[in-house]
Amino acid sequence: EIVLTQSPGTLSLSPGERVTLSCRASQSVSSSYLAWYQLKPGQAPRLLVYGVSTRATGIPDRFSGSGFGTDFTLTISRLEPEDFAVYYCQQYGSSPPAWTFGQGTKVEIK
Amino acid sequence: EVQLLESGGDLIQPGGSLRLSCAASGFTFSHYAMTWVRQVPGRGLEWVSLITGSGDSTYYTESVKGRFTISRDNFKNTLYLQMNGLSAEDTAVYYCVKGTVGAVAGDCWGQGTLVTVSS
Numbered sequence: 379e380i381v382l383t384q385s386p387g388t389l390s391l392s393p394g395e396r397v398t399l400s401c402r403a404s405q406s407v408s409s410s411y412l413a414w415y416q417l418k419p420g421q422a423p424r425l426l427v428y429g430v431s432t433r434a435t436g437i438p439d440r441f442s443g444s445g446f447g448t449d450f451t452l453t454i455s456r457l458e459p460e461d462f463a464v465y466y467c468q469q470y471g472s473s474p475p476a477w478t479f480g481q482g483t484k485v486e487i488k
Numbered sequence: 489e490v491q492l493l494e495s496g497g498d499l500i501q502p503g504g505s506l507r508l509s510c511a512a513s514g515f516t517f518s519h520y521a522m523t524w525v526r527q528v529p530g531r532g533l534e535w536v537s538l539i540t541g542s543g544d545s546t547y548y549t550e551s552v553k554g555r556f557t558i559s560r561d562n563f564k565n566t567l568y569l570q571m572n573g574l575s576a577e578d579t580a581v582y583y584c585v586k587g588t589v590g591a592v593a594g595d596c597w598g599q600g601t602l603v604t605v606s607s
Contacts, residue, residue: 413593415533422600423533423583428593435595466533470592475547477523477535477594 380405382467384480390488397454399483401467406447411470414443414452417482418463426465427452454485462487490514490596492584497601504574508601510567510584518542518562521591524569526580527600536582537569538591551577574605 381404413428427443496508524536537558557570585594
């Protein structure tokens with residue numbers, strides 16, 4: 379079973395800053411199978427990026443994903459007030475099908 | 489517009505059973521795998537189960553195998569999760585999630601329904 383480790387646990391930042399979130403896998407992950415989500419209290423989770431770098435429908439281009447193998451990154455080029463949330467990475471395992479999530483990174487207002 | 493509406497969450501005693509439902513609309517339900525994902529209050533996300541579009545194949549995380557059953561009714565556009573032998577560790581918000589093509593991620597999530605297992 380692949381374990382995803384996200385870092386840091388919490389980031390304290392100001393609007394307008396650039397954010398880089400890390401997701402490290404215990405084994406190599408196919409580039410098709412890594413996604414990122416945003417969770418806010420009281421709201422349905424939202425898919426941001428899938429296939430490492432493909433933005434989901436309606437996601438602003440300030441969000442970008444990158445990485446390969448075991449190291450993946452979600453970057454927010456310029457934090458907007460609505461971006462303060464918890465972010466999770468997720469990988470898909472195919473044999474048998476299963477999803478694994480990282481433990482999350484909280485982006486909070488400084 | 490894709491919509492997923494969960495229901496059935498409740499306060500239930502340890503050892504009890506509960507069935508969650510998820511009414512789907514805005515897409516061709518039978519064409520997509522569906523999953524259940526849960527979040528323990530204050531903690532992270534945990535994948536629970538997946539069912540293929542046809543309903544022919546189902547998959548579960550180890551901790552719920554033999555206790556939970558995922559199913560779907562493609563005529564009613566509804567996803568289900570039958571939960572038996574509930575314990576405090578199953579207390580969580582349960583989300584219904586529509587899979588992307590290939591079910592490698594979830595591109596639409598419901599608002600969630602809270603299951604609390606407590607005496």
